[in-house]
Amino acid sequence: MTALSIRPAAPGDGAFLADMVVEAANWRDGTNRPRPVVLADPVHRGYVAGWQRPADAGVVAVDPEGRPVGAAWYRVFPPDAAAHGFVAAGVPELIVGVRPLWRAQGVGRALLQGVTDAARRAGFARLALSVEHGNFAAALYRSEGFAVIASTATRDTMVRRLG
Numbered sequence: 200m201t202a203l204s205i206r207p208a209a210p211g212d213g214a215f216l217a218d219m220v221v222e223a224a225n226w227r228d229g230t231n232r233p234r235p236v237v238l239a240d241p242v243h244r245g246y247v248a249g250w251q252r253p254a255d256a257g258v259v260a261v262d263p264e265g266r267p268v269g270a271a272w273y274r275v276f277p278p279d280a281a282a283h284g285f286v287a288a289g290v291p292e293l294i295v296g297v298r299p300l301w302r303a304q305g306v307g308r309a310l311l312q313g314v315t316d317a318a319r320r321a322g323f324a325r326l327a328l329s330v331e332h333g334n335f336a337a338a339l340y341r342s343e344g345f346a347v348i349a350s351t352a353t354r355d356t357m358v359r360r361l362g
């Protein structure tokens with residue numbers, strides 16, 4: 200995390216968060232779905248559309264020039280929304296992404312810790328996420344206190360208690 204700092208996500212970060220949704224959708228080596236294709240998917244679009252709503256919050260890692268290099272944020276979805284990690288009404292789902300050049304340097308873990316603190320301060324009791332099988336990020340989430348509560352053929356839903 201040398202030379203980087205973490206700040207709260209702001210309403211002007213919507214385009215960068217969309218970039219991070221595209222990174223998350225393309226996590227698998229050799230996958231490179233173009234931005235418009237990823238964001239045409241209602242699930243992916245739902246993570247950023249209309250950013251920033253009143254219940255949305257997150258953190259952004261920025262380089263010394265203030266350029267964003269990664270972000271983690273959460274959003275509360277209604278039960279009928281298209282979202283992969285829906286657990287229950289009032290349980291926000293988090294999304295995290297780091298630009299490729301900045302990966303494996305502790306940025307993702309720092310962002311996860313920052314967004315978890317933000318959710319706790321906002322009074323949420325739990326934080327959820329969805330991760331595809333095979334993504335090493337699942338081990339990162341486990342090491343940050345998330346546990347698998349449901350699985351499909353392709354992905355796990357993980358939850359962390361914030362008490």
Ligand SMILES: CC(C)(COP(=O)(O)OP(=O)(O)OC[C@H]1O[C@@H](n2cnc3c(N)ncnc32)[C@H](O)[C@@H]1OP(=O)(O)O)[C@@H](O)C(=O)NCCC(=O)NCCS
Nearest residue numbers: 222223226295296297302303304305306307308330335336
């Ligand atoms: C997942 C992601 C957010 C993690 O951020 P990061 O900055 O790369 O992660 P960190 O440097 O904080 O590393 C966290 C842990 O993961 C491990 N890790 C990092 N990259 C790894 C890799 N390619 N393979 C296996 N483990 C890895 C680190 O060793 C570290 O563990 P440690 O603290 O025990 O050493 C980032 O890699 C990313 O944006 N990936 C593509 C998008 C994505 O998959 N998003 C999540 C979708 S659910």
